[in-house]
Amino acid sequence: METKRFSKNDSGFTCVNCGFEVEPLIRTSRNHCPKCLCSLHVDVLPGDRANECAGVLRPIRVFPDAKKGYVIHYKCDKCGQEGNNKAALKKCAKDVLPDEQYDNEDLLIKLTKLY
Ligand SMILES: [Zn+2]
Ligand SMILES: [Zn+2]
Structure with a gap:
């Protein structure tokens, strides 16, 4: 049952916030935009x-994480639910993708300074 519960979504999507064409990661699920770090509340x-909410999950804070690089803390602008997501950094990546498909590290660093 575990494999079904955590079935990966491997299709790309267009970011609803900035319009960036997000390509799928090969080995891990991708659910946020590397440019603006926004995501859709669909899971x-x-x-x-x-999840039928479909609001925009906006990054409100980023925590540096020794193992994962960064953890992005989100809040849904529709229902207010909060959650965390692992950042996809080039230096931690197992996949080979164009640079623009990795998370915007400048923005991640900026968000760590908000608290
Ligand atoms: Zn975006
Ligand atoms: Zn929501």
Whole structure:
């Protein structure tokens, strides 16, 4: 059952916030835009697309994480739910993608200074 629960979403999407064409990561689920770090509130469990909210999850804070690089803390602008997401950094990546498909590190660093 575990494999079904955490089935990965491997399709790309267009960011609703900035219009960037987000390409899928090969080995991990991608659910946020590397440019503006926004995401869509569409999952209940990661990758399941079972949430009907469809609000924009905006990054409100970023925490440096020794293992994961950065953890992005989100808040949904529609229902107010908050959650965390791992950043996709080039230096931690297992996939080979164009540079622009990795998370905007300048923005991540900026968001760590907000608190
Ligand atoms: Zn975006
Ligand atoms: Zn929501």
